[in-house]
Amino acid sequence: xxxxxxIVPLIGTIxxxxxxxxxxxxxxxxxxxxxxxxxxxxxxxFGVAISLSLSLILGLGIPFAAYGLFKSPAIWDFTMLxxxxxxxxxxxSALAFNIALSNENKIKGFGYAILLWLFLAVIYDGIFLLFxxxxxxYPLDKFSLAASMFNPIDLSRILILLKLDISALLxxxxxxxxxxxxxxxxxLASIGMLVVWVILPLYRLKKVVGKKDx
Amino acid sequence: MMKTIVPVLFMIFFFSARAQVVEVCPTCEISSxxxxxxxxxxxxxxxxxxxxxxxxxxxxxxxxxxxxxxxxPVIDAQMKGTALTIRAEDFSVEGLKIINIGTSHTxxxxxILVSGSKNFRIERNRLENIFFGILVEKSSNGVISRNRxxxxxxxxxxxxxxxxxxxxxxxxxxxxxxxGVRDGIYLEFSENCTISExxxxxxLRYGLHFMFADHNKxxxxxxxxxxxGVAVMYSKFIEMRRNxxxxxxxxxxYGLLLKEINDAELQNNIFEDNTIAISADNxxxxxxxxxxxxxxxxxxxxxxxxYKNVFSENNFISNSFDVSxxxxxxxxxxxxxxxxxYTGYDLNKDGTGDVPYRPVKLFSYLVNRTPEAIILLxxxxxxLLDFSEKVSPVFTPAELTDDYPxxxxxxx
Numbered sequence: 001x002x003x004x005x006x007i008v009p010l011i012g013t014i015x016x017x018x019x020x021x022x023x024x025x026x027x028x029x030x031x032x033x034x035x036x037x038x039x040x041x042x043x044x045x046f047g048v049a050i051s052l053s054l055s056l057i058l059g060l061g062i063p064f065a066a067y068g069l070f071k072s073p074a075i076w077d078f079t080m081l082x083x084x085x086x087x088x089x090x091x092x093s094a095l096a097f098n099i100a101l102s103n104e105n106k107i108k109g110f111g112y113a114i115l116l117w118l119f120l121a122v123i124y125d126g127i128f129l130l131f132x133x134x135x136x137x138y139p140l141d142k143f144s145l146a147a148s149m150f151n152p153i154d155l156s157r158i159l160i161l162l163k164l165d166i167s168a169l170l171x172x173x174x175x176x177x178x179x180x181x182x183x184x185x186x187x188l189a190s191i192g193m194l195v196v197w198v199i200l201p202l203y204r205l206k207k208v209v210g211k212k213d214x
Numbered sequence: 215m216m217k218t219i220v221p222v223l224f225m226i227f228f229f230s231a232r233a234q235v236v237e238v239c240p241t242c243e244i245s246s247x248x249x250x251x252x253x254x255x256x257x258x259x260x261x262x263x264x265x266x267x268x269x270x271x272x273x274x275x276x277x278x279x280x281x282x283x284x285x286x287p288v289i290d291a292q293m294k295g296t297a298l299t300i301r302a303e304d305f306s307v308e309g310l311k312i313i314n315i316g317t318s319h320t321x322x323x324x325x326i327l328v329s330g331s332k333n334f335r336i337e338r339n340r341l342e343n344i345f346f347g348i349l350v351e352k353s354s355n356g357v358i359s360r361n362r363x364x365x366x367x368x369x370x371x372x373x374x375x376x377x378x379x380x381x382x383x384x385x386x387x388x389x390x391x392x393x394g395v396r397d398g399i400y401l402e403f404s405e406n407c408t409i410s411e412x413x414x415x416x417x418l419r420y421g422l423h424f425m426f427a428d429h430n431k432x433x434x435x436x437x438x439x440x441x442x443g444v445a446v447m448y449s450k451f452i453e454m455r456r457n458x459x460x461x462x463x464x465x466x467x468y469g470l471l472l473k474e475i476n477d478a479e480l481q482n483n484i485f486e487d488n489t490i491a492i493s494a495d496n497x498x499x500x501x502x503x504x505x506x507x508x509x510x511x512x513x514x515x516x517x518x519x520x521y522k523n524v525f526s527e528n529n530f531i532s533n534s535f536d537v538s539x540x541x542x543x544x545x546x547x548x549x550x551x552x553x554x555x556y557t558g559y560d561l562n563k564d565g566t567g568d569v570p571y572r573p574v575k576l577f578s579y580l581v582n583r584t585p586e587a588i589i590l591l592x593x594x595x596x597x598l599l600d601f602s603e604k605v606s607p608v609f610t611p612a613e614l615t616d617d618y619p620x621x622x623x624x625x626x
């Protein structure tokens with residue numbers, strides 16, 4: 001699970017940034033041709049994101065399939081794992097493209113990208129926890145629901161957790177989360193949130209690309 | 215004169231000394247069980263043939279009778295009062311099917327009510343759609359065995375217990391199945407009772423519940439999917455061996471809930487997939503030996519005021535939290551357990567890890583203080599926190615370690 005939660009976003013970010021910077025000159029050449037800007041950049045993005053997703057699906061899928069996944073009842077949990085992995089790849093490569101577009105300086109771009117990953121993967125949870133500890137006298141369940149919705153890594157972690165580690169989460173405070181994330185509505189809402197997380201960076205990508213001078 | 219009296223006397227003697235068999239069936243001369251009970255003399259057997267008897271408040275007082283149902287005759291109490299009330303010595307109730315006991319807020323209607331009795335057997339009965347199942351009070355030396363009790367309890371206030379023992383002594387409860395009532399088996403102020411090989415499942419509150427009941431033991435039982443598997447409260451000297459606690463999960467579910475318990479013995483029990491396998495509150499001198507905790511949310515949760523509890527040679531396998539702990543170390547001990555999360559090494563290959571294991575994670579401490587933090591379970595940040603706490607304990611009790619963690623699963 002940690003592979004999905006930590007490594008997949010990291011790879012998405014690094015590869016996204018790297019690909020953009022490496023192909024910058026080629027992109028500039030392409031821009032001179034009569035091709036729509038959005039199709040160049042969206043094409044590049046989807047090229048990276050889809051190949052990463054494919055490698056994730058094949059890389060996780062083949063060993064599990066060889067292990068006898070199709071006969072085991074865990075197949076739905078595994079599908080959930082793959083779906084969240086896919087979303088994380090899409091989200092983080094989109095974010096990486098945004099960062100790379102906004103920073104001409106390669107080193108700066110890489111720095112921001114890794115910082116973003118670090119922030120969402122680790123620091124966000126730290127701040128979140130501090131908040132919870134400081135304001136523990138207040139009812140926090142709604143807040144923590146919202147806070148976990150706003151971080152794609154947290155959101156996918158919880159979605160996977162609900163499939164795996166359900167019993168601890170179910171203790172009396174976990175009931176609120178279970179009630180929300182466990183229902184079809186909650187699952188839909190969280191997947192919707194992940195979709196929003198894909199669409200927003202893409203939208204910005206398109207807008208910036210339309211105006212940017214190269 | 216003498217010639218006629220002697221045979222008559224002899225005959226009276228003969229008939230009263232030999233127990234008679236009274237038969238009851240819906241089409242017989244004696245068509246109601248109460249009628250049969252009234253007619254029967256001490257020591258008689260009443261055979262109840264198959265059929266439906268719409269009766270309630272059948273009362274047996276001070277008569278030693280043996281009620282035997284053939285092919286499970288149905289006693290339908292029609293939601294009115296208790297079906298069978300007995301106050302006697304040396305009796306048995308066997309093979310009856312008792313249904314439809316009505317709920318009441320003021321009195322405890324039961325399928326079988328045994329009060330102030332001795333030396334009895336209640337066997338192979340089926341009780342369905344009941345309020346209380348078998349209610350035993352102020353009785354001793356009884357056997358309650360191989361009964362099947364089921365109901366459809368919805369709310370705690372409107373449901374009763376499967377087998378309820380109040381102020382009893384020396385009872386044996388074995389091989390019963392209790393399903394869908396409030397408490398599967400309940401003991402209050404009862405002593406020297408043995409509860410063994412029962413199956414309690416899908417009960418609303420507890421599978422087995424002790425209140426102020428000392429010197430009892432429960433062995434080889436299965437508690438599946440109850441509100442809480444077993445609750446032992448305010449009792450001393452309880453023996454718990456070879457029980458299976460499974461899937462007791464939900465917002466407030468425990469496998470085993472211990473509250474104010476002294477001098478108990480837990481051995482060879484298996485706890486599987488419970489939200490909280492054991493919650494111990496105010497317990498003293500309890501030995502946990504050779505138990506297995508597998509896939510629970512919390513394996514052991516120790517609340518305040520627990521002294522001198524010893525956990526030794528248990529298996530802790532893939533629980534979200536092995537131990538959650540509040541308060542000081544208080545002479546509680548963990549030693550020679552197997553922990554699946556142990557990451558130490560064993561250089562001299564004696565089967566004991568060289569680095570002590572710390573079963574309490576910082577995160578479990580945090581979750582105790584801020585329950586909402588559970589949402590961060592398994593996040594990387596929490597992993598980092600737990601690791602740093604492991605290296606230099608600040609918040610968790612530093613002495614709380616297992617100094618001899620086992621490298622291999624313990625077999626018994």
